[in-house]
Amino acid sequence: MKKVNKQQIDRLYEFTRQHYVEYYDVQTELVDHLANAIEEYWEENPDQDFEELLQKEFKKFGVFGFMEVVEKRQNAMTKKYYKMILEEVKCFLKLPKVIISIVLSWICFFIVSNFNYGLRILAVGVVILIFSSVFYSGFNLRRLKKRVKSGNKKLYLLEETLLTSGGLLTVLFFPYYVLNFGNFFDTSETISLQGQIFVSFVFTAEFLLLYISVFVIPGKKEEILKKAYPEMELS
Amino acid sequence: MSNAKLYKGSLSTIILKLLAEGDKMYGYEITQKVKKMTQGELKITEGALYPALHKLEADGLLDVEVKKVDNRLRKYYKLTEKGTKESINKLAELERFIETIQGIVNPKPSLG
CATH class of the missing domain: 1.10.8 (Helicase, Ruva Protein; domain 3)
Known part of the structure; x- marks a missing residue:
């Protein structure tokens, strides 16, 4: 044949x-x-x-x-990525890592409740961290694409998803829109206790998600890619 | 294809069923097998098959294996444990659906 x-x-x-x-x-x-x-x-x-x-x-x-195949594949990989994130988040809700979450929430609450500008400090701090992460992932992505272009490396979809955090960094801006933190700034001294507790949890979640997407998951990159792409060893 | 819309919702069930019967399969093999089993009546389109396979994989129902065949790489899909369980549920669901449709298309005469 x-x-x-x-x-x-x-x-x-x-x-x-x-x-x-x-x-x-x-x-x-x-x-x-x-x-x-x-x-x-x-x-x-x-x-x-x-x-x-x-x-x-x-x-x-x-x-x-092939566009639909690629698009659906991207969706599937993003879904896979978010599942990984969820698994990591679950770890931070269970012992022993839940201690980190509790301490972090307490620190956030301490800052918000004890300093006049506490909320501003946290809000600006998180924005700076998000932007730094965006630049960092953008830099890494450019480096990867350069290597791909020069023919030294093959581009795998999941690898790109891991590098760009599957769009998670954009999602982290979401609380800023919903809670309209801009308005919070003017009245930061008068947030109720419930409000202080709530924003402390929001910031804790933001910190943890940033940490997971920028450090934890990329740290496991090789292992994740090897499992998703057995062909990496063959090609 | 006129029947494309009819089977679209059942595509993932068909894939799970085929994989439950056989061991592992690759994309093209699935299209051919369905064509053969249904005497060409049912043709799975390429544009629908791969997205369905990728979705099942992302849902943790399928696992992948890659082998070098001839001078190219071939990606095989097989059921995970979760996928095996899901294939049983999905098939039961599909059978119930077929019965329901049959009840509409071909109603049994009532006795009352």
Whole structure:
């Protein structure tokens, strides 16, 4: 039976890249699919042209081509990422790490309740941390893409998701919109006790999420990627 | 394809069922198997299959394995423990649904 050869496999990888699939893991799956389909056509008639068959098979993916596959894959990976975050958060609600959460909440509460500008200090502090994390991940992402471009590295979707924290950093700004902290600033001296307790918990959550997404999960990167992409060792 | 909308909601159940029967499968193999089993009546589109597989994987129902076959890498999917349990639930759900639809399409004459 006629098989797709090495050059043709390379051409298939190139084809997926030309059709906006930049992630190697997604490319690999599509390449195998296209190769299988082409080989099946050849089983009926081995003289059919490779390029013609490729176009014929690509049409089956619909008007958006591979874009939907990539998009859905991104959604799936983001979901996977948030599940990891959730697992880590759960650890901070159980012994022994819950002690860290309690101490952190207490520190936040202490700052908010004892200093006139306590809330401002915390709010600005967290914003600075979020921005620093955004810049840090942006820097790392650029470095990764540079290596990919020079051909030294393959880009895996989950790796990118880990680097960009799956958009979590943007989510961390959410309390600022909801609670309208801008208004809090003017009346920071008069927050009720319940209000102080509440914002202390909000800030604790922000600190923990930042810590998890910037340090904990990236620290486990190799392990996570190896499990998600067994092909890393083969390619 | 006219029946695409009809089976769309059952695609993940079909995938789970196939994987529960066999061991591990790769994407193209799944499309071919469904085509063969239904004598070409049901054609799973490529654009629907992979997103469904990826979703099941993200939900922890499928695990992946990669092997080098010929001169390319092939990604196999297999059920996780959670996936095995879920495939039983989903199949029961689908069977109930088929019965319900049958009741509408082909109502039994009532005795009263």
